[in-house]
Amino acid sequence: MKIYDRSGFPNPSRVRIVLAEKGLDDQIEFVSVDLIGAEHKQAPFLAMNPAGKIPVLELDDGTLISETTAITEYLDNLDGRPVLTGTTPREKAVIHMMQNRAEAELMSAVDGYFHFATPGLGSAMQPYVAPEWAGRKEWGERQRDKAIRAMIYFDGVVKNQPFIAGEAFSMADITVFAALNFAEAAGIAIPGDCASLIEWRSRISNLPSVKNRSGKEFLPEDLKRFGV
Ligand SMILES: N[C@@H](CCC(=O)N[C@@H](CS)C(=O)NCC(=O)O)C(=O)O
Incomplete structure (x- = not known):
């Protein structure tokens, strides 16, 4: 299997945690995509993923899977023993719901602020980002405010339960964790009074599948070069 991505970026980091969690590292060849040079917006990459986004998983039979949630579901179910996407109907539904909240309310909001x-x-x-218009920066700043509201929401969630979707670590935790790293790199801090979320983040960062990948892996060096 191949993964087209770039080390250090938020959604690629989600997949890398999944690979560690599933013990699949040695079955993957990574192909680095030049996001700074807009390689992902050119025809060869768009033929793999018309959304022009990384990561993309390529199976040995040539099947291309984009969308981090879809990639996660594939990798998690490959051995018939899913640990990140739930097993019972209830677990699956709650994880799916919280995963979507994490992506829509937090990850996408940080992304909007950043871009x-x-x-x-x-x-x-x-040329691939929305054009300049009078309200562009203000819209971006509203996305930052939305991300902060999501942080406050997730703080409330982990005040009452150990993980984002309940009692077990899941792909929803991975998405919130990656989004918080992205927020930090983009200059959006977790509000100081979100003590539960801060404690949760520190706990997640020490999990073996996350810890072994942390350090440079989750410090988007590319973003730092741009001083954001
Ligand atoms: N919904 C997609 C989002 C992927 C995404 O936004 N990837 C970012 C990198 S973390 C990207 O490719 N950004 C470049 C761009 O938007 O031009 C997923 O879950 O995989």
């Missing part, structure tokens, strides 16, 4: 209110991925990417 609209900061220099984002730099000049080569500008």
Whole structure:
């Protein structure tokens, strides 16, 4: 199997945690995509994923799977023993719901702030980002406010239960964790009074599948080069 991604970026980091969690590292060949040079917006990459986004998983039979949630579900179910996406109907539904909340309310909001209110991925990417208009920065800043509201929401969630979707670590935790790293890199801090979320984040960062990948893996060096 091949994964087209770039180390250090938020959604690729989700897949890398899944690979560690499932013990699949040695079965994957990584192909680095030049996001700063907008390689993912050119025809060869768009033929693999018309959304022009990483990560993309390529199976040995040539099947291409994009969308991190779909990749996670595939990898988690490959050995018939899913540990991140639930087994009972109730677990699956709650994980799916919380995963979607994490992506829509937090990850996408940070992404909106990053691309609209900061220099984002730099000049080569500008033709592919929404054009300048009077309210562009303000819209981006509203996305930051939305991300902060989501942090407060998730703080309330982990005040009452150990993990985002309940009693067990799941793909919803991975998404919130990756989104918080992205938020930090983009300059959005977790509000200081979100003590439960801060404690949860520290606990997650020490899990073996996360810890072994942390350090440089989760410090988006590319973003730092742009000073965001
Ligand atoms: N819904 C997609 C989102 C993927 C995504 O936004 N990937 C980012 C990297 S973390 C990307 O490719 N950004 C480049 C761009 O938007 O141009 C998923 O879950 O995989």
